[in-house]
Amino acid sequence: MKTKTIVAIMLTMLLVTMACAFPVKANPSTIKIGVIGPVGWPQMQGMTEGATLAKEWINSHGGIVIDGTPYDVSLSLGDEHAADMRPDLGAAEMERLCDPTRENVDFVVGGFRTECVSPMHEVSVNYHKLFFISGAATNQLIDCGKFGTPQACGKCVKCDYNKYKYMFRVTPINDTMLAYNILGFLKGYVLPYKLVPLYGQQLDGDPELDIKTAVIAEDLDWTINMYNMFVYGGYLGPQANIVYSARTPWNALDFSSYLDSMHAAQVRLIVHIFSASASMAFISQLAGHPLKAVAAGIDVLGQMSDYWIWTGGKSQYEAFLASTGTRSPITESSSPYTTTQFWDAYYTRFGHAPIYTAWGAYDAIMGMRETLQTHSIHPPFDQAKTDLLIPIVELTDRVGTLGRFRYTSTHDVYSNEFGSMWTLGYVRAVWVQWQAGRLEVVWPMDRPYSKIYALPSVSGKMYPYPTDVNQEAKVDTADISAIGYAFGSKPELPSVPPHPRWQFVADVDRNKIIDGNDNTMVCYDFGKIVDPLPLLYGNEAGHLHS
Amino acid sequence: MVERFKFQISAMCDDLASAMIDPSVIIVQGAITGAIYGLLALGFTLIYGVARVVNMAHGALFMLGAYIFFALGPLGMFRLEVAPALILAAISLGIIGIIIYRLTVHPVTGDVLAAIVVTVGIAMMVQQLVLIAFGPNYQPVPPFIEGAATFGGTTVTYSRLLAFAVSLVLFAVVLIFIRITKIGSAMRAVAQDREVAMLMGVNTTTLYMLTMAISTSLAALAGILIVSSTTLVAEPYMWQQPLAISFAIVILGGLGSVKGSLVGAFIVGYAETGVAYLIPEGGYLQGAVALGIMLVILLIRPKGLFGKHIELE
Numbered sequence: 001m002k003t004k005t006i007v008a009i010m011l012t013m014l015l016v017t018m019a020c021a022f023p024v025k026a027n028p029s030t031i032k033i034g035v036i037g038p039v040g041w042p043q044m045q046g047m048t049e050g051a052t053l054a055k056e057w058i059n060s061h062g063g064i065v066i067d068g069t070p071y072d073v074s075l076s077l078g079d080e081h082a083a084d085m086r087p088d089l090g091a092a093e094m095e096r097l098c099d100p101t102r103e104n105v106d107f108v109v110g111g112f113r114t115e116c117v118s119p120m121h122e123v124s125v126n127y128h129k130l131f132f133i134s135g136a137a138t139n140q141l142i143d144c145g146k147f148g149t150p151q152a153c154g155k156c157v158k159c160d161y162n163k164y165k166y167m168f169r170v171t172p173i174n175d176t177m178l179a180y181n182i183l184g185f186l187k188g189y190v191l192p193y194k195l196v197p198l199y200g201q202q203l204d205g206d207p208e209l210d211i212k213t214a215v216i217a218e219d220l221d222w223t224i225n226m227y228n229m230f231v232y233g234g235y236l237g238p239q240a241n242i243v244y245s246a247r248t249p250w251n252a253l254d255f256s257s258y259l260d261s262m263h264a265a266q267v268r269l270i271v272h273i274f275s276a277s278a279s280m281a282f283i284s285q286l287a288g289h290p291l292k293a294v295a296a297g298i299d300v301l302g303q304m305s306d307y308w309i310w311t312g313g314k315s316q317y318e319a320f321l322a323s324t325g326t327r328s329p330i331t332e333s334s335s336p337y338t339t340t341q342f343w344d345a346y347y348t349r350f351g352h353a354p355i356y357t358a359w360g361a362y363d364a365i366m367g368m369r370e371t372l373q374t375h376s377i378h379p380p381f382d383q384a385k386t387d388l389l390i391p392i393v394e395l396t397d398r399v400g401t402l403g404r405f406r407y408t409s410t411h412d413v414y415s416n417e418f419g420s421m422w423t424l425g426y427v428r429a430v431w432v433q434w435q436a437g438r439l440e441v442v443w444p445m446d447r448p449y450s451k452i453y454a455l456p457s458v459s460g461k462m463y464p465y466p467t468d469v470n471q472e473a474k475v476d477t478a479d480i481s482a483i484g485y486a487f488g489s490k491p492e493l494p495s496v497p498p499h500p501r502w503q504f505v506a507d508v509d510r511n512k513i514i515d516g517n518d519n520t521m522v523c524y525d526f527g528k529i530v531d532p533l534p535l536l537y538g539n540e541a542g543h544l545h546s
Numbered sequence: 547m548v549e550r551f552k553f554q555i556s557a558m559c560d561d562l563a564s565a566m567i568d569p570s571v572i573i574v575q576g577a578i579t580g581a582i583y584g585l586l587a588l589g590f591t592l593i594y595g596v597a598r599v600v601n602m603a604h605g606a607l608f609m610l611g612a613y614i615f616f617a618l619g620p621l622g623m624f625r626l627e628v629a630p631a632l633i634l635a636a637i638s639l640g641i642i643g644i645i646i647y648r649l650t651v652h653p654v655t656g657d658v659l660a661a662i663v664v665t666v667g668i669a670m671m672v673q674q675l676v677l678i679a680f681g682p683n684y685q686p687v688p689p690f691i692e693g694a695a696t697f698g699g700t701t702v703t704y705s706r707l708l709a710f711a712v713s714l715v716l717f718a719v720v721l722i723f724i725r726i727t728k729i730g731s732a733m734r735a736v737a738q739d740r741e742v743a744m745l746m747g748v749n750t751t752t753l754y755m756l757t758m759a760i761s762t763s764l765a766a767l768a769g770i771l772i773v774s775s776t777t778l779v780a781e782p783y784m785w786q787q788p789l790a791i792s793f794a795i796v797i798l799g800g801l802g803s804v805k806g807s808l809v810g811a812f813i814v815g816y817a818e819t820g821v822a823y824l825i826p827e828g829g830y831l832q833g834a835v836a837l838g839i840m841l842v843i844l845l846i847r848p849k850g851l852f853g854k855h856i857e858l859e
Binding site for chain 2: 039041083084216218219244245247249250252253254256257258259260261263264277278280281284285288289291306309310312
């Protein structure tokens with residue numbers, strides 16, 4: 001009896017295994033898209049929600065129609081295990097998504113943590129699945145920069161195109177371009193026009209004025225290039241005197257020692273580079289610290305609309321790179337959604353603003369929809385069909401929700417602008433600043449939705465004279481004009497279009513409306529000038545005087 | 547890679563050579579960090595000291611405490627004030643600790659390995675339940691007190707000072723509780739010899755449950771105080787780092803020794819603060835340095851610094 005039972009169990013197990021081994025018959029009328037990212041983090045939430053928005057729009061508008069045959073879109077989610085830093089498990093998840101006997105997706109969107117994306121990429125290569133990156137910025141994934149040298153990695157699109165051609169990056173722009181965007185804003189504007197005139201100091205008889213600057217970054221792959229460029233490469237220019245630099249654990253909780261050191265070094269500008277929740281700890285602790293410095297860098301989580309709530313408003317004045325501000329109308333010609341239409345649909349559906357991974361996942365899927373609808377390549381996408389698709393995808397040139405989009409020759413995002421103007425319209429990073437609960441675009445400056453970048457004035461931290469609206473050390477007609485232009489405007493809630501002329505700096509009394517009281521306060525101080533703020537760090541005694 | 551390694555070592559040496567050292571930073575911040583870590587490890591060492599349970603769910607319960615406080619507190623569903631929310635969160639975790647112990651740990655009492663496996667499972671389950679209940683969104687846990695105080699060259703937020711004060715008070719309370727009260731005596735008796743204690747009439751099951759309740763309540767308080775003074779949000783994966791820190795501290799201090807945990811916590815706290823302050827380029831190594839110190843001490847004293855059980859506290 002016992003033997004019979006054992007045999008029965010083994011037979012059952014054998015039958016179950018055989019059943020599982022049969023290839024999953026793909027639903028012939030569905031295009032299955034894998035979405036893989038750090039489950040439990042907002043970045044994956046963004047990818048999933050952006051993909052869901054795309055899926056729902058596509059399915060409610062007849063699906064993806066290829067040669068008259070409609071295909072619905074379905075999503076299959078995977079965890080890259082960035083939260084517990086298990087790239088091996090992330091690769092296993094990618095395996096599950098790509099395996100023809102399991103999820104058998106047609107292509108994959110996602111990837112956030114570079115350490116996890118690399119092994120996942122290898123899996124997608126093995127299964128010949130297109131992998132659209134919508135979260136990882138590291139250059140080395142696409143182009144290590146050492147092609148043709150002995151140090152070439154051999155594992156990027158550039159080094160071995162034939163093997164690694166399946167990866168495309170939709171968002172963000174790569175870390176080198178992120179660095180150039182940082183330089184464009186800081187070196188081209190903040191240092192020479194904001195900080196140096198107020199706080200610039202000479203060192204050792206050098207006629208140039210500079211600003212004591214700190215660079216603080218989490219210790220992850222994607223920050224290395226930027227960190228080295230700023231700290232050791234001198235890319236921030238002679239006006240940034242790097243007096244302090246730190247690499248922190250990516251999950252750091254306490255920044256007291258770092259902030260104390262910056263305070264002792266009399267830092268005025270902090271270039272921070274964070275992608276995880278450590279940024280909230282840093283920004284919150286910075287706000288409560290007597291350190292009189294402004295933070296301007298990269299803060300991935302800072303893009304979340306809830307970030308303002310999470311930090312209790314302490315992120316006020318923090319500036320960083322992002323895809324867009326709160327409901328900023330980046331483009332009015334993308335289809336089916338313009339930038340604000342996507343923002344509104346996303347906010348209505350999910351109750352918060354989209355993060356950059358959401359834009360990327362959405363644009364990746366809508367881009368593939370357009371590609372597939374104009375070419376007679378039907379799913380399922382085996383190696384042969386994927387190889388046919390690749391040169392077609394390479395020719396993508398469309399207007400996405402974040403601007404005009406195309407790929408470089410190595411499948412990276414084409415982005416060529418980082419200055420004060422955005423004339424060509426290709427996707428780029430914009431600088432945003434938290435102002436009164438809204439993320440406002442402060443760079444480029446030529447956009448109609450761009451606002452004036454403000455130095456912190458709360459508690460007299462950096463610029464304690466709110467009646468000097470444009471912070472140019474005198475209260476004059478320019479300040480009154482700024483108020484006049486924005487008169488009657490309010491910032492409104494994130495889901496409601498703000499008044500287009502709203503300017504945070506013009507809200508002198510910080511009551512979230514530009515009114516006569518703001519004007520009166522400026523008039524009261526009219527004609528006054530600000531003493532050059534003393535160079536000594538600890539005891540600013542500059543004041544307004546006639 | 548070798549070049550990068552050499553470059554980083556060189557940068558760290560430059561940091562150390564050029565550091566303008568203000569001792570107040572290391573002294574004050576190290577003490578505060580140490581005390582807060584001590585609070586984190588206190589519950590962990592208590593349950594091991596009495597019941598010989600290595601509670602790998604300690605970090606998950608730390609996280610759960612923060613989430614329950616959010617749900618009960620001013621920004622959550624129930625909108626209670628901070629103090630009642632804090633107390634209720636601690637009590638809730640105490641009750642949850644009793645349930646966990648009774649249903650899962652009690653059947654494997656005496657088998658250390660089985661208890662580890664079971665509590666790891668509990669930790670995974672708690673994480674998934676949190677994801678289901680609250681989603682992947684971060685939940686705000688704002689500081690209780692705004693503002694900061696300056697001590698010499700360092701600034702400490704009031705919320706961190708509060709966490710520091712509460713940590714020391716709780717340590718004192720636990721030590722006094724163990725030494726003076728009858729239940730504390732029973733705990734020490736059970737820790738020394740379970741069978742003899744049972745013969746003396748001590749109900750070990752009830753005692754273990756009570757210890758578990760105290761341990762999980764302490765974990766909840768640690769979670770709430772630490773989160774409200776650092777990241778300001780509760781997130782579903784925040785339990786892993788506290789677990790690792792707790793584990794390192796109790797091993798360093800001696801499994802089961804409350805005093806040892808406090809000393810171990812201060813060692814880890816000072817080590818991390820020292821690295822972050824003196825070698826900011828190598829700030830990401832602060833955890834590794836602390837663990838390295840732990841390893842060195844264990845080589846010299848394998849049982850840990852105090853290497854004795856709670857019965858001798």
